[in-house]
Amino acid sequence: MKQITELDDDCVWHATAVDAPVTPPLEEDIQAEIAIVGAGYTGLVTALRLAERGHEPVVVEARQPGFGGSGRNLGHCTPTLHFWPYAKIKKLYGDDYAERIIRMQTQGAEHVFSLIEHYQIECEAVRNGILRPAASPRHLDGLRAQKEFYEKHGLRGHMLSAAEARDLSGSQRYHGGWLMEGAGHLNPLGYARGLARAALSRGAKIYTESPVAGVEREGVRWRVRTATGSVLAEKVLMATGAYTIGPPWPKLNTAFDLTPVAGLASGPLDPELRKEVLKGDHSMVDTHGDPVLYKWTQHNRLITTVFFAGRMGHDREATRDYMTRKTKWVFPQLGEVKWEHYWYGLLDGQYRTVPRIYRLDDNVYSCLGYSGRGVPTATAAGSVLADLLEGKDQAELSLPVEPFKRVTPGLAALQALHMRWGRMRDRMRHRLDGMRELPPTL
């Protein structure tokens, strides 16, 4: 049985995001054209897009908007796919869908930042681009190939010299890089709460503290049932992601494999440091096998993240210590950073890192498996799901609608091994590059 971590009070976004809109629990039996289970980005953007087109969708959430991954992620908005190279995506999906999926992904950031602007969502949004510095000179050709590919698909960017990458990152560890324009970062819980507010403003209804216990057929409609009420709907979207509670639909929690990810936030640091470290306020994701990710918040907190780490992520102290040493290795000028907030979250991993829309039954769908790209991907997928629920021809959608398929078990374990191998490979590569100070070990 997969475990759901409770709301982690130590998550920095709970201390810094704007308040959630006030929403009631579901305490009556109501009817709706479309019911959506889950108020993360997937559920909220779908509801918002439907409401913008004149529908009155009903969202039923077990806890609060952004309770799941949408309120605990790191807020990097990276409109590329983890999975690479493109030839493999083509092989898996065929030329046509591969092209559509890439287009959807590269437009993800545009969806995010235009929603933020249009609905004036307060979420510390910064759209200065993503910095992809090369940890080894050997990574530059691959970065250049990705940059050229994504540029052809509408994502502007440029290659950086070693001096530019070092200057923009504030770290001497790099050998050049790719600055991806149009991308950015935000306060993820603030974004989720803002989406909820926007959806409500357009006429969607949101019920909270109302875990859905089951979805049962009633004639041609579906009854979405909680302990205290229900929604009788023509169509249902299960948007419960990695935080699927129950599950409210048989085997829904087997559609993905859970990958633990830790987030760490320093207390507010001296603003002068920002003149040197990530001076352009970029999100930074480097090319190490165990990738180094950093960004600043509006209040000068440094945010970082790590996949798994000590005892597969279970040893918090070892992980915290590892991240302090790693940060010192990347940015010696910061000294020993003290992490004021430390939290864990779960990623809904899918093979190929492409989200999957599953048809669960007549007029019942789910969309899961954002594999760490939920900010842009779930936001873009929300428009696709709104099209699907409105009855648009499925053959025209950006994602294929597939029959339900259980993820092959063991994906997370494979990823953990991959990460461990990545750490070893990083050290070997640095040795070959002649680097004297190798990255720290766990």
Ligand SMILES: Cc1cc2nc3c(=O)[nH]c(=O)nc-3n(C[C@H](O)[C@H](O)[C@H](O)COP(=O)(O)OP(=O)(O)OC[C@H]3O[C@@H](n4cnc5c(N)ncnc54)[C@H](O)[C@@H]3O)c2cc1C
């Ligand atoms: C630590 C961490 C770091 C990440 N970093 C990034 C990042 O930097 N950039 C990025 O793009 N992505 C990142 N991600 C991934 C991203 O957060 C997710 O892909 C995205 O939030 C998924 O959105 P969702 O709406 O599908 O699911 P969720 O946000 O998980 O929402 C699902 C909702 O369904 C509700 N629910 C579940 N079961 C029921 C039920 N029975 N009844 C009613 N409601 C129910 C839950 O309470 C929850 O609110 C990260 C994820 C984690 C965990």
